Amino acid sequence: MGNHMIKVSVIIPFYNEEKELKACLDSVLKQTLIDLEIILVDDGSTDSSVKIIKEAMKEDSRIKLINQNQLGVGSARNKALNYAKGEYVVFLDADDTFYSIGAIEKLYNAAKEKDATVCGGNYVVAGEKTYLYREQEQWVDFYDEQIEFGFWRFIYKKETIFDIKFPTTAMGQDEVFLVRVLSKVRKYYFIPDIIYNYNINPNERKWYSEKRLYGDVKSLLLMYETGEKYGLNKLKEWCKKSLSYNGRVYATEYYCKRNPKILELRNEIKSCMEKDTDGLAKLYDSDCVKINIDINNSLKLANKLRDYLENDERSLLIFGTGVKGRQAYDYLRDIYNTRIAGFVVSRIEESKMLDGKKIFHISEVGKEYIVLIAVNSNTYNDVKNILLSANIDYIDLYVEDFYYLGLSSEMMRYAYG
Template sequence: MTKISVIIPIYNMGLYLEECLKSVMMQTLKDIEVICINDGSTDNSLEILERYSLVHNNIIILNQENCGVARARNNGINIANGEFVVFMDPDDYYPENDILECLYNSAKENNVYICGGSYSSFRNGKIITSYYGWLKDFTFTSYKKVNFKEYQCFFGFQRFIYNLEFLKKNDIYFPLYVRYEDPPFLVRAMICAKEFYSIKKITYCYRTGYKRVILTLRKTIDYAKGVLDVLNISKEHGLKKLQAIVLETMRDDLSSAIYKHIAEGNLELRDLLCQINSFIENQSSKEIDKAFSKIYLLEPQQITEHIKKNMIKEKEFIHTLQEYKKIIIYGACRVAETVADYLKSIDGINIICFAVTDASKNPSNIYDIPVRNINEITSYNENSLVLIATFTNHHQEIRNKLEELQFKNVLPIYFDELQLFGTSIK
């Protein structure tokens, strides 16, 4: 009997696919099948799959026209023969060879439908295993059964295995979105199962930071639909913590894209924003109120004025940048990378480095730009402009550090404004 079916949707991932497949094929658990759905790749992904299938007779290749990861995973579920299924992305990998064995044995021994471990990220050459805020839920510190109503995390679905019969019996599939298709799947599965078993082991490594995510109109619409799905499910089951986390992450990831596309005249997104705002207005709890203090969503009629103000800020920002020949980006996180991406689009901007407090805890370079200790570049404190490119809760601490080192020219970056730069009004 097949114990686990590993489902891998693949679209143009030839660069990382072999590392992914090696980590799967080296698993110590016997009786697994590996279902590879080639989602219309135009690179060498299919060639790699066919080469591996000649050596490993448990690899199944399913070719389809480019339909997206949601349909690909659903097709994988439908042809799977395993007692459990697990989902792998083709640019990620298993950090150890006994991951599937540990998950399968723990699920069987504890008689659960879902079993999972901790999450790690591979970013710019560094493996990240420590997280903060609600992301701390990516890490399990004990072996035990967990009630989902006490957990309420909706990311990291790849680190869990799922009983196949349980998924099919409850009609749990991925909604056909091009973005944010996995949180509704994970939340529905967890609510139906009620509980899962956690193991004190990192069971998945997620590769990030090597490509820029651009929220196109289609992706933004589907993201908003997925957010509404999770908000409505959480409302139905009284999951206030989950609602708050969804709203907070939407504030960071989605609000600017919504504003951008509504300003350009999209009515479908305008309607989705009204539904999200209506949900917010009708909810009340400590957790939700805390999220509201960090999130703002404008009514559609306010968005045009908001964009106009931001366009003026962008012009002022570019003018300030062009006054300096040397730019230092303080930070090495997603905000800093987004800033660097934006600056590359402006002629005459010279980024000399990323600066951090401790370079040993960061990659040596990002986008081929060196990462240096701020203490080591004080020779630039008079003639450079330092952009504070971190989340705002770190701004004051960094300002104090730069003042101590006598940097004269400092400009904080606000991520929500930065995300709207380049937006026009229809």
């Protein structure tokens, strides 16, 4: 790049992303803003990810590669920040892309024109659902709402964030970073352009591991501490509400499996809540009993579903392709994946596949299939009537929350090995 000033450093951590990495990198290399520094941090990949980067480095001198040995995404971003020489910094996950070739330039130009230390925009999920935070260009005072999401839809002035680090937790480190930055600068400039394309990684829909749950709760505690530091009561309340749920999950896990690390975190949550006088600490303990009851009820439901499936060996179809249908598939695929033939709907859809499984119309369903209904409670009986009218066999069992069903089962697995 010669003596040209590096306007923006693009930071991309990765670990075994050979399938998505090329598309991610291409979305950066095609950006209309040329004066970029592209920093990729390999977190100990064992696939061909590093080979892909080294080949790209031969063609573009802006690409830099840093290596570390499975220290986590937070550590990778911190290492890249220490290396970055750009006036501004943006972040990109290795399985995502920038929405357009002008995304970085739009953020940079707006930040420069308004002398903004932070500038952000909108984003889309999997190229479909658009998250419009605002529809007009404007200055935003973070202290008004005190919570923001999507740290990768922002550009940050390097000299402003040099002292802010990502925590090394397994979950939530990006939100901690964003809250720390916006609490410090208070105001940021917003442009209504779509900046980022967030792709849903199938692995993200897996049930939380103990490590990921611990990281999630720990990150909420760090955000709470930021709220205390800057006197942001709305942020503190949001964290406490989240902790009152996640903390209960952790307390239950502690009672199930005597893990000293969980006990330490449980005490930290109680200490956090006891700083206020709204009774949340007491609520925290009383709800430990409630969530144990919830888990037992979920396990009974899971056993009923298992009995249905073990006594009927036909191929399984899931009625519903919405959130509940996907949750049902995620819950069942690790156990019965070879039996899941696909999804079934009553209306003809443009897409014929979902998560690699066929989407059937009810007219295609014969007696070789058994159907599990995965819809909201207000439409459950309607679906039953549709299936009865079509003479389709189904499992007469309503599940309110497949995600919680899976989480409950996972926690029992921790408890009893």
